[in-house]
Amino acid sequence: MSISLTLNSEMQPATASGEQAVSAVTKLQDLLAEQAEATDREGRFARESVEALADAGVFAAAAPADLGGLGVERLHDLTVLTSRIARADASVAVAFYMHTALAWYFARVVRFAADGEPGYLPRAQWLEAIGARRMLLCSAVAERGADYWNLATTATASYNGWVVNGRKILASLSPSATHFYCRLKAVRGGGDHLASALIPATTPGLHVEDDWQGLGLRGSGSGSVLFDECVVPDDALLVRGPWGKRDPGMLEGRAVSGMGLNGVYLGLAEAARDHALRALTARGAGRDRTSAASVKYAVAEMETALTAARGTLTTALQDFDAHLMLNKPQVITDDMSRAMMKECQLVSAVVERAATQVVDHAMRLTGGASYQARHPLARAHRDVRAAAFMPPYSPPEDAVDFVADTTLGLPGGRDGAG
Template sequence: MNSIIERLRPATDAGTALCAAVDREGEFLARRAQEHDAHGTFAAASVERLKELGVLGACAPVADGGHGLYSLHDLTLLVSRIAAHDASLATAVSMHLALSWYYARTVHCAPADELPGLPEARWLAAMGRDGMVVASTVAEPGLPAWQVETEATADATGWRVTGRKAMVSLSPVATHLYTRMKVLTEDGPLLGSAMIPVDSPGVSVLDDWDGLGLRGSGSGRVVLDQVPLAADAIRVRGPWGARDTAAFEGRAASSAPLAGIYLGIAEGAAAAALRRYASVKNPSAGLQNLVAELRLSLAALRGTLHTALGELHTGLADRAPRSLAADEGSRLLEACVLASLVTEREAIAVVDRAMQICGGRSFTAGHELARMYRDVRAAGFMRPYAPPEEWVDFIARTATTPADRTANTPVET
C-alpha cells in the first residue's frame, strides 16, 4: 500500500526489482553526480551502470532481455529513485524511458496481425537485446514542438533532413535520435517524425551542454546536415504549424516520468535534511517548524503525483496512441499539467527548507543540496506547457466545459 508518509512503492514485480537495484547503487551514483556537476561532464559511467542493471531496457519484453515494465506509475518511480541520487542522470534516461513506454503501449494495443511489421516492436526488441539508446531530438530554441524548423526534403532515394536541435539529453551515448521535423510536400508542410541512427552521414552530436543545473545530463545540441532517410522512414503526424489535440495524451504520458525527477530531488533533499535534524539534541521551535513544513510539502507532492499517475495509466494503458477523443486527451493532459506544477512548486519548497535546516554549509560548492537547489530549478523549463502564458491559458481554459459555459451564459433581458 502506498503512503504519503513514506516513499511511494512500485506496484509491479518489475518495478520493485528495478527500483531496488537503483537504490543499491545509490552511493556510486551520488558520488559520480558530484563529480559531473563540478566539472560539467556527462554522466557516462552512471548511464553504463544503469544499462548493466537493465534500467534502459525496462520496457522491453522479457523475451528480448528486458523487464516488461508496463506501469507508468512504476516507470515514474524508477526515474525518481535515480533522481534521488543524481537528477542529471534521471533527466537523461527519463527521455529514453518515456519513449520506450510509448513504444510498449503501441505494441500492447496493436492488433496481432500488425505486430510483425511494427517499427515500435523492433525498437523495443533492440533496446532489450542490442542496447539501443534513444535520445528525444525534438526541441528547437523558441519553437513549440508542432512548429519545428528542421526540414525533410524529398530526393530521388527518399528524404534529406537538415536542422539543428537543442536540449538533446542523453545524446553523447545515444545510438538513435527520435526526431521531429517539417516534411516539405507538394501539398504543403506536414509534421513528421523519424528514428535516425546516430552513425548516419550528416549527424553531428555536440557534447556542449553547460547548464546551471543538471550538468551531467548531456543535454547538448545535435546538427543534422542533409541526413539521408529511406522513403518510408518518416511517419507523418499531421499538419505542420497547428496544435494537434490528438497529441495531448502522448504529451501527458511522456511528461509523467519528468515529474519523477522532481519527486526524487525532493526525497533526496528531505533525507539529507532529516539526517541533520536527527543529530540536533534540542531542536528549536523554528527548526521544528521547518521540518514540519518540509514534510507537508513532501506529502502534497507524493499524494498529487500518485493520484495523477493512476489516472494517466487508467486512461492510457489499454488505448492505442492518438486514439482518444480530443476532450479525453485534454483531460489527461490537464491532470498531468496540474500534477507537474504541484510537483515543481513543492519540490522547490522542500529543497529550500532542507537547506535552511542544514544551514550555511549547504550553500557551498560541492554540497549535495547546493546541486539539488540548481537542479530543481530546471522544472520550470520542462513542463508539458513550459512558457507561463501557455500553461496558464490551458489550465484556465479547461476549468469549465463548453456545456458549463453555455449553461452559465447570462440571459439578456
C-alpha cells in the same frame, strides 16, 4: 537522538517488474551519488552512471520481457523508478526518463498491435534492440523559439528516402544515444506534414555538440544536435498529420511524458529532505537544536510538501494508468486529451512547488555548508529550478493560459494552444 529516514508513505512500485527495476537502481545508488558530485563539479555528461544503469538493464525497463527487457508497463512504476534514480542524481534521472518515455510508448503501441497501420515504423525491432542493450534513445524534439507543431527542422523527400536538416536543443542523453527520435517538417510534392523519424547516431551529417551549460542538471548531456544533409530511409519516417496545426490528439503523448517526468523532482526533494535530517543529527546538532520551534516548523513543512506531492502524483498516475493500460494510443477524444494535459500541468505545478519548498527548507536546516558549490543540496537547489521549464506547456504563462482556457471552455483550450 535518532531520526528515521524511511517514510511508509513513499511511492512504491506496483508490480513485480517494477520492483525488479527499482532493486537494480538501489544497488547502484552509491555509484550514482559519487558520480553525481564529480560530473556536476566538472560540468560533464554522466557517462559512467548511464553505462552502469544500461548494463544493469534499467534502460530496458519498458521493453517487453520476451525481448530482453524488464517488462514494466505501468507509468506509475516508471515514475517511481525515475524518482529513485533522482535521489542520487537528478541529471541522470532526466536523461533516463527521456529515453524511457519513448521506449514505453513504443511498447504500448506494440502491445495493442497498433503497428499495422499505414506509415508503420518498426517499433518491435526497436524494442528488441533496447532489450538487447543495443539502443539508447534521445528525444530530439525541442528547438529554440519553436512550438512542437511549427518546427524548423525539415525532412525533404528525395530519391533515396529523406534528407534531414536542422538543429535540436535540450537533447538529453545525446552523448550516449545510439538513435535520435525527432519531430520535424516533412516536405514533399503533396505538401508539408508534421512527421517523426528515428535517426541512427552513425548517420553521416549528424553531429552531437558538447554545448550543454545548464545552471543545473549538468550531467544530463542536454546539448544540441545538428542534422546536416542526413539521409534516412523511407521506413524510418512517419507522417503524423498536417503541418502548422495544433492537434489536440497529440496532447495525450505529451501529457504522459510530462507526468512521468515529475518523478525526477519528487526524488530530488526526498533526497534533500534526507540530507537535512542527517544534518540535524550530525555532530554538534544536539537535542537543543532539534527541539527548537523553527526547526520543527521546517521539518513539518517538508513533510507536508512531500505528502502533497506524492499524493497528487500517485492519484494522477492511477488516473493515467487506468486509461493507458486499456486503450491503444490516440483513440481518445480531443476533450479527454485536453483533460489529460490539464491534469499533467496541474500535477507538475504541485510537484514543482513542493520540491522547491523542500529544498529551500533543507538548506536552511543544514546551514551554511549547503551553500558550498559541491554540497548535494547546492546541486539540488540548482537542479530543482529546471522543473519550471520542463512541463509540456512552459513558460508558466503558457501553462496558466492552457489550464484556464480548458477549464473555461475558451478557444485556447479547445484547439490545444497554450
